[in-house]
Amino acid sequence: MNPMLEAFISEARDLIEAASSCFLALEDRPGDAELLNDLFRSIHTIKGGAGLFKIEPFIRVVHRAEDALDRIRDGELDLTPERTDIFLEVLDQISTWLDELEATEELGPDAEERSAALVAQIEAMTATGSASPPPPAQKEQEQGPVPEAGEQPAAKELPLDSSPPPPWLAQAVDACFAANRPEILARSPLVAITYTPDEQCFFTGDDPLLTVRNTPDLLWFAVKGPESWGDVTEFDPYQCRVRFHCLAGADEPALREHFQYVEEQVEFQEVSRAALLQPSGAPAASTTADAFVADARTAIANSDWDQLASLSRAALETAGPELFTASALRRILLLLAAQVHEARLFSMLVEAVAEQAWPVGESISAQPEDSPPSSAGQNAREDLPAGDDRTLALDILHTQDRILEMPCAPELWQGRLRAVATTIQRTLESLGEEEPAAKLAEAVAEAIARHDATPVRRILGSALKGKEATVPLAAPTAPPSPATPPEKRPPDLGQTRKERRPTVIKVDHARIDALMDLAGELVVAKNGLPFLARKAEEEFGLRELAREIKQHYAVLNRIVDELQHTVMQVSMVPVSTVFGRFPRLVRDLSRKLGKEIRLLIEGEETEADKNVIESLAEPLIHMVRNSIDHGIEPPEVREENGKERCGVLRISARQTGDQVVIEVQDDGRGIDPEVIKKKAYEKGVISEEQLDTITDAEAVRLILAPGLSTAKQVSDLSGRGVGMDVVRNAVEQAGGTLDIESSLGQGTTVRLSMPLSMAVTQVMLVEVGGQSFGVPMDAIRETVRVPAEEIRRIKGQEVVVLRQRLIPICRLRQVLELNNENAKARETEAIMVVSVAGQEIGLVVDGFDEGVDIILKPPEGIMAKFGLYAGTALLGDGRVLLIFDLKELIRCL
Amino acid sequence: MPIEYKKTVAVLSGICTVEEAEELLEWLHAHPGGKVNLKDLEHPHTAVLQVLMALRPSVSVPPQDEAMRAWLLPALEEQEKSA
Numbered sequence: 001m002n003p004m005l006e007a008f009i010s011e012a013r014d015l016i017e018a019a020s021s022c023f024l025a026l027e028d029r030p031g032d033a034e035l036l037n038d039l040f041r042s043i044h045t046i047k048g049g050a051g052l053f054k055i056e057p058f059i060r061v062v063h064r065a066e067d068a069l070d071r072i073r074d075g076e077l078d079l080t081p082e083r084t085d086i087f088l089e090v091l092d093q094i095s096t097w098l099d100e101l102e103a104t105e106e107l108g109p110d111a112e113e114r115s116a117a118l119v120a121q122i123e124a125m126t127a128t129g130s131a132s133p134p135p136p137a138q139k140e141q142e143q144g145p146v147p148e149a150g151e152q153p154a155a156k157e158l159p160l161d162s163s164p165p166p167p168w169l170a171q172a173v174d175a176c177f178a179a180n181r182p183e184i185l186a187r188s189p190l191v192a193i194t195y196t197p198d199e200q201c202f203f204t205g206d207d208p209l210l211t212v213r214n215t216p217d218l219l220w221f222a223v224k225g226p227e228s229w230g231d232v233t234e235f236d237p238y239q240c241r242v243r244f245h246c247l248a249g250a251d252e253p254a255l256r257e258h259f260q261y262v263e264e265q266v267e268f269q270e271v272s273r274a275a276l277l278q279p280s281g282a283p284a285a286s287t288t289a290d291a292f293v294a295d296a297r298t299a300i301a302n303s304d305w306d307q308l309a310s311l312s313r314a315a316l317e318t319a320g321p322e323l324f325t326a327s328a329l330r331r332i333l334l335l336l337a338a339q340v341h342e343a344r345l346f347s348m349l350v351e352a353v354a355e356q357a358w359p360v361g362e363s364i365s366a367q368p369e370d371s372p373p374s375s376a377g378q379n380a381r382e383d384l385p386a387g388d389d390r391t392l393a394l395d396i397l398h399t400q401d402r403i404l405e406m407p408c409a410p411e412l413w414q415g416r417l418r419a420v421a422t423t424i425q426r427t428l429e430s431l432g433e434e435e436p437a438a439k440l441a442e443a444v445a446e447a448i449a450r451h452d453a454t455p456v457r458r459i460l461g462s463a464l465k466g467k468e469a470t471v472p473l474a475a476p477t478a479p480p481s482p483a484t485p486p487e488k489r490p491p492d493l494g495q496t497r498k499e500r501r502p503t504v505i506k507v508d509h510a511r512i513d514a515l516m517d518l519a520g521e522l523v524v525a526k527n528g529l530p531f532l533a534r535k536a537e538e539e540f541g542l543r544e545l546a547r548e549i550k551q552h553y554a555v556l557n558r559i560v561d562e563l564q565h566t567v568m569q570v571s572m573v574p575v576s577t578v579f580g581r582f583p584r585l586v587r588d589l590s591r592k593l594g595k596e597i598r599l600l601i602e603g604e605e606t607e608a609d610k611n612v613i614e615s616l617a618e619p620l621i622h623m624v625r626n627s628i629d630h631g632i633e634p635p636e637v638r639e640e641n642g643k644e645r646c647g648v649l650r651i652s653a654r655q656t657g658d659q660v661v662i663e664v665q666d667d668g669r670g671i672d673p674e675v676i677k678k679k680a681y682e683k684g685v686i687s688e689e690q691l692d693t694i695t696d697a698e699a700v701r702l703i704l705a706p707g708l709s710t711a712k713q714v715s716d717l718s719g720r721g722v723g724m725d726v727v728r729n730a731v732e733q734a735g736g737t738l739d740i741e742s743s744l745g746q747g748t749t750v751r752l753s754m755p756l757s758m759a760v761t762q763v764m765l766v767e768v769g770g771q772s773f774g775v776p777m778d779a780i781r782e783t784v785r786v787p788a789e790e791i792r793r794i795k796g797q798e799v800v801v802l803r804q805r806l807i808p809i810c811r812l813r814q815v816l817e818l819n820n821e822n823a824k825a826r827e828t829e830a831i832m833v834v835s836v837a838g839q840e841i842g843l844v845v846d847g848f849d850e851g852v853d854i855i856l857k858p859p860e861g862i863m864a865k866f867g868l869y870a871g872t873a874l875l876g877d878g879r880v881l882l883i884f885d886l887k888e889l890i891r892c893l
Numbered sequence: 894m895p896i897e898y899k900k901t902v903a904v905l906s907g908i909c910t911v912e913e914a915e916e917l918l919e920w921l922h923a924h925p926g927g928k929v930n931l932k933d934l935e936h937p938h939t940a941v942l943q944v945l946m947a948l949r950p951s952v953s954v955p956p957q958d959e960a961m962r963a964w965l966l967p968a969l970e971e972q973e974k975s976a
Contacts, residue, residue, distance in 0.1 A: 179963055197939070202939070207911065208939045209936070209938065210936060222967060222968065223946070223964065223968035224968075225947070225968075229946070229947040235944075235947050235948070237915050237917075237918045237940050237941075237943060238911075241943060242942065242943055242946065
């Protein structure tokens with residue numbers, strides 16, 4: 001398969017998992033912003049990845065879902081359980097599609113239909129939710145740059161006009177002047193786009209330059225390299241290191257859509273014409289342009305634009321090109337070329353030339369770089385809850401006060417005063433207060449006349465006092481910390497991403513399996529050394545060599561053990577990978593069945609081999625389903641029985657020894673042993689005697705017995721047993737055991753034990769008729785040698801009494817029909833007591849050998865027919881060992 | 894073939910894809926005085942553009958397309974200035 005597709009599928013699966021757990025968590029914590037963001041990110045990443053392949057139906061659905069989520073994230077829609085249902089359905093469909101992609105590299109034939117159906121569902125759900133149902137086609141327009149779109153997503157990306165324009169704006173305008181492209185000033189407002197592509201973007205098929213060049217209504221753009229390219233000989237062409245600065249006239253929704261796949265790498269800022277006009281450069285001595293200023297004022301007053309143009313051109317020739325004056329003059333000329341004849345703008349520029357400073361009120365960042373208030377003010381706004389205009393206004397007013405306090409060169413003072421006054425006036429206007437604004441004009445005139453800012457500050461003070469009385473503001477008088485460093489800005493995305501990159505590699509499970517097999521083979525090979533040592537000693541009489549071999553064996557043993565352990569660790573996964581599905585399952589089922597269920601999951605961090613965990617998934621789902629379906633009663637019934645309405649389903653995992661024990665416990669109605677007994681008797685599963693003697697616990701366990709549990713009636717009678725047989729088979733096939741406990745009316749516990757790892761099995765070697773066989777160690781209870789006379793016969797069945805228990809025995813030699821002729825009576829018999837499915841039985845063997853670790857290979861080919869053997873293994877001395885499948889063995893008796 | 898390598902000049906034409914970036918880089922390393930002819934270049938992939946910006950080969954023929962010149966040449970020049 002295409003490795004990209006492979007990576008996408010595996011990544012998308014993880015993301016789906018993450019997304020569905022987010023949905024479920026959101027049911028508990030509705031509106032949790034972080035969860036919503038995670039959720040959105042997951043879906044967004046899936047969409048991004050999907051874009052690489054030709055799977056339109058897939059992308060369409062994900063795209064719609066993302067849109068809907070976006071609206072939920074912005075608080076436009078609520079995440080109701082019904083909507084969650086639809087989202088979960090979408091995730092399911094995506095999952096199915098991923099399976100299809102994995103199998104055939106394309107979507108199934110009905111993908112179009114399914115996609116359309118889901119899209120329709122999503123649309124219906126988003127439409128019903130909003131107060132004025134917007135048809136999806138209009139949705140985009142709805143997000144237009146309407147000023148009152150305060151809660152719209154757009155507002156976040158597009159800050160207020162007064163936000164500091166990107167620092168490269170002046171450069172952009174100068175470049176346009178040089179290129180004689182006045183059109184950027186012809187329209188207003190523009191959107192300034194700063195696009196910093198991800199360093200790795202080439203690998204996802206991005207061409208940022210192409211994206212930029214295709215920007216709708218692109219007016220100007222520049223490509224910027226890094227500060228330094230570093231050593232060019234080591235330059236990596238596949239690491240994207242350029243940035244883009246663009247000015248576009250398009251409305252913001254269109255731009256957002258254009259950059260939607262790289263949204264997080266792009267900053268949008270709306271820039272007004274005034275912001276574009278802000279000159280840059282070093283201020284010159286104030287006298288140089290006096291003549292020009294006077295003439296220009298007249299020209300503006302007379303609307304004599306040609307005159308203004310020639311004045312500016314002449315002044316530009318004499319001004320140093322790097323100076324502030326030249327910069328302002330260039331803008332005047334550009335503005336003229338753009339045919340924008342707004343006297344206000346020209347005046348602003350001419351006054352800027354006169355005062356060598358840009359009016360503060362026009363753009364906050366026009367203040368000198370080292371003055372903190374602008375960044376403080378900006379910062380305060382970032383920290384404020386959106387929409388708290390008054391607090392923001394107060395902050396601005398405080399800032400103005402501080403500006404007036406600051407020392408200032410006398411020639412700049414008047415300009416500053418005016419700028420401050422403008423800001424104050426506008427701020428007050430925005431708060432709807434006209435009256436102090438009128439007074440302000442008088443105060444400014446007075447202040448200029450007296451060359452003292454006090455009158456203005458007085459007005460400012462009284463305005464502030466009025467506000468502070470009405471607005472509960474947290475310490476507004478505390479000067480906004482000047483130490484709000486520029487680092488507070490959103491951190492560089494590339495950087496954070498690098499840090500976040502996990503040190504986890506994804507490895508194909510087949511490789512781990514191969515590694516595990518090899519480690520296992522090594523175990524076997526290692527086991528050959530003791531044989532070699534014995535041979536050296538016994539056959540060749542080299543005792544010394546034998547000793548050395550044994551020493552080496554000890555070393556090798558240690559290393560191999562560690563290796564095996566490590567490899568096992570690698571393929572260990574927490575059971576949470578399976579448990580993770582349950583919240584969803586429980587939620588769906590309980591909604592469907594109208595039951596109230598609280599799911600408790602414990603010990604999800606318990607680890608076990610991936611294969612084990614995978615084989616657990618199916619049986620566990622069955623078990624959980626059973627508990628919900630048949631165990632936990634409907635809320636009304638529960639109340640009648642004096643239980644809480646809400647049933648509790650507890651799924652826990654823990655590790656004991658080399659086993660993982662998983663319990664599914666419910667506090668439902670439990671299993672009635674009488675009913676089971678009766679049923680089992682009717683079905684012939686138990687005899688009449690057993691019916692009388694069987695304990696309740698055993699009776700409950702009968703539900704696992706084949707022949708009873710598969711019967712449909714049982715599920716009606718006991719409320720349990722659907723597929724319990726199936727569950728048991730699956731568990732046993734994976735080498736586990738299943739047990740069940742129940743008390744009527746109190747609930748049921750199903751306990752499942754699985755080996756931690758299936759790779760290496762411990763077996764004990766036994767000898768029967770001159771052959772070695774392996775018996776799985778975990779089934780062996782004890783090995784005893786019993787005098788022959790202690791073996792008795794009860795009704796044709798040989799038994800032995802061990803620790804006051806009657807244990808039936810079977811002679812393997814007879815059962816296997818091996819060398820029966822030299823089976824002479826012995827004085828003592830070697831009996832291996834094994835426990836299978838809760839039943840103990842003694843196996844009579846010829847002799848016991850050591851226990852060994854083996855890798856069990858399931859029987860193949862012809863051997864597969866012999867169910868008696870669980871598999872074969874290679875012994876250290878090269879012999880092939882047959883391992884008994886004890887369950888089968890006992891069934892054959 | 895979007896990039897044609899001559900003795901001392903690499904001729905970029907049409908649309909240069911991301912695959913061409915490495916080749917161009919190698920050629921420029923191998924030909925330190927190598928020039929680039931951008932006359933018929935319609936679109937360089939960002940990776941190709943980066944190579945030009947980082948290695949700053951001299952441009953023997955600027956792009957025909959005026960809009961293209963408007964952004965491409967400043968990008969290449971800027972690097973010369975700052976480097």
